[in-house]
Amino acid sequence: MEEGLESEVGEVRGAFESGRTRSLSWRRSQLRALLKLLKDEEDDIFKALKEDVGKHHVEAFRDEVGVLIKSIDFALGEIKRWMAPQRVWVPLVAFPTTAEVVPEPLGVVLIFSCWNFPLNLSLEPLIGAICAGNGVVLKPSELAPATSQFLACNIPKYLDSKAVKVVQGGAEVGQQLLELKWDKIFFTGGRRVGQIVMTAAAKHLTPVAIEVGGKCPAIIDSFTTAKDRKVTVERVVGGKWGPCAGQACIAIDYLLVEEEFAPVLVELLKATIAKFFTAREYVSRIVNKHHFERLSRLLEDKEVAASIKHGGLRDPENLFIEPTILLNPPLDTEIMTEEIFGPLLPIITLKKIEDSIEFVRARPKPLVIYAFTHNETLKKRIVEETSSGSVTFNDAIIQFLLDALPFGGIGQSGFGQYHGKYSFDLFSHRKSVVRRSFLTEFSFRYPPWDERKLQLLRYAYSFDYVRFVLYFLGLKR
Template sequence: MAVVAELGETVSKLRQAYESSRTRSLAWRQAQLRGLLRLLKEQQETAFEALHEDLGKHRAEAYRDEVGLLMKSANEALRQLGKWMTPEKVWVPLVAFPATGQIVPEPLGVILIFACWNVPLGLSLEPLIGAIAAGNAVALKPSELSPCTAKFLAENVGKYMDAAAVKVVQGGPEVGEQLMEHRWDKVLFTGSPRVGRAVMAAASKHLTPVALELGGKCPCIFDMMSSARELQIAVNRIVGAKWSCCAGQACLAIDYLLVEERYLPVLLKVLKSTMKRFFSDADAMARIVSARHFERLRNLLKDREVAPSILHGGSMDAENLYIEPTILLNPPLDSAIMTEEIFGPLLPIITLKKIEDSIAFVRAMPKPLALYAFTGDAKLRRRIVEETSSGSVTFNDAVVQYAIDALPFGGVGQSGSGQYHGKYSFEMFSHKKAVMKRGYLIELTLRYPPWNERKIALMRHLYRFDYFGFVLCFLGLRR
């Protein structure tokens, strides 16, 4: 009961902070972003230690995927915030003369952010940047599966930011459930579809809008490169996007690869040599987050129908939660490894008669968060964009789209709903309020009863040709 009371007090204080209106000012928003930048700069080594303790992330990976990206995002928000907050003027038809219209972005209110454990700093603070830039009060719930990062956030966010308006709440699933008993103005959840459904069900009690980032099985279509150099670069990017992003424990990581049968031998040769070069050091790849997730991945490989498809790797170290980068060739399509999101260092390769068949293959699967394709064929690229649906499409690279603030990040269908990053983060946590102002110079009586055919005729002109309709209406004002 003490925990319930404490959470209720936290939500109440956040509501009070928001209702005080101080979070709405440009100065407050800028101060919070600057505070976040100071946190990331001054506590950077502590952040690296927390990420290594939770996931075994090398400091280079931690900076590339989390700390560095966050500093870039916060700086971009600071540069653009005044522009984002400026009301947008819109055209108002002449028939409404004299009148003006504009769209005014306003904060939604009190926001709840559920972060995931695989990019625990980034998935906590990236949406936080957007929420405070939009002028909201925010509760941040880090994952209990990355306890060191959660502790780092709890100990530091209040020191560098407005502790009354930005709060970190620690705890497990029971705390998340209690948080969802309260009314929020928006919830962002990053995690599994199973928990996402529970969050949406709980939010429905208060009609709270929910944004979901749920991942999914991200396919990679591999068309043969035109030169040995391009082939090596493509494989570098594939290997990096699969195994150097938290050991494949990333929602944007390549989940499976599609390739023509005739190109398989050369692809495998370059894949194996590149994996050996990238991961010769023991600390080059993050570890599996927990014993439960390790066991889940081990069971995927132990499936008696899947085990014969292991082509490379497969060794495991349960004590250190390590699984060797593993390649599987044509595992059964109805097996768990091909129907569930892998979220680990296992890469199934599916061979096709011709690469164009990949489009039908992808369309038969649930819509993914991202689709990757390595190809120089403009016609194939066009077909992929037009004939498939995914949160994003990236050609000749993978995962890098996450770092581009000008591109929205988010899923579609089962891979999620809502988009953020850059201005899209600001918009996710804002309401676009329509504001119109009219004068009293002209009053069109055709809008009022009593009705007649002449008024209907004038309205027809009005809706078809605004300018002429306006003139006709003006001439008929006294009717």
């Protein structure tokens, strides 16, 4: 363990233990400072995101800067209410007693962010941790070095540099951080590293929130009107290739469609791709050579290559892969057994669209299920008969923008929910506080026991308060 790293974390703990992060004024000041950072440094943010993943600045604002501004504004308007103690109901057997739930910060938390949305996935959980009054250590992804450097340079300029720190480095630094005691660890990334994080956290019984994604299906019904088809296909293309060229945990991973509609859908997808991506700069590049080669290997499988209906062009020098459509690649190939995390879109055909429910149920629980349909019965069955982090009908990605909804996975797609108040709750301990008066005492709570006390307890625990009072006063036997 590097002495400097341990000292940095110790300084954050000292700031937390001083008590200053608990005040509403400190929390609001940090949120406003973060908002100022996003607005003042927007150009440098765009440059960093362009350098790391090739994002066009409009996409960068849509998916990273703008989303964060919205989240901070929402939090500033709600934080006082989130912090307020909540009175709870108390049964008669405890009279005279009041009780409430008081949210308190967990302490010092560690945030590991991911490279595909390197700004958003760093600052969105940071917003929640600050709202809850914690000290924070943020470890950005080393695979997005420009954004990591941007955060390391600018967060100390705008935020409380003793209570919020950025630690840069690769896997070795991450491992060193995991050796320390934390009050919560928040991790976004791949399943393999997520398992390492959980194993390390177990040594200290540290609670962990994990977001590792998965294969998100989109169920596409056979729409009959041109308008419905157009809107559906535009939203599918946006939900697959729009967010970082498919390098997103919530990107559509594959489509499920009826056999008869598949050829029509392929042509509509091809036309929409041509309309949207008129220049390479509108499609983010693959993050690095390793991931480029991984995606290339998926396409080099002979059976998978035979299923390509559009695209497939690869440019190793610029780490670019063309939006690619595949029709019925074998289900046992890697492209259908592992999360794609790239611009490759398999289409799987079914005899009837209702078969999609069993198809999804037979696989690990996804982070999101998307479904495009007017069929209310099918919608009801998807909600009731499948399990996923969330379900979105007739659009894609939009659920990520809704602060009033929890965001997170289930099963192998992760656990722990955040965004809006759910972020506040994730980084808070809900402490039960009970206040009892000396005004009176009920002797039936204590021995020596008799049948009268038993009857009073029966009435009290069954909420039969009228009979309780009558029996207590001797007016009923």
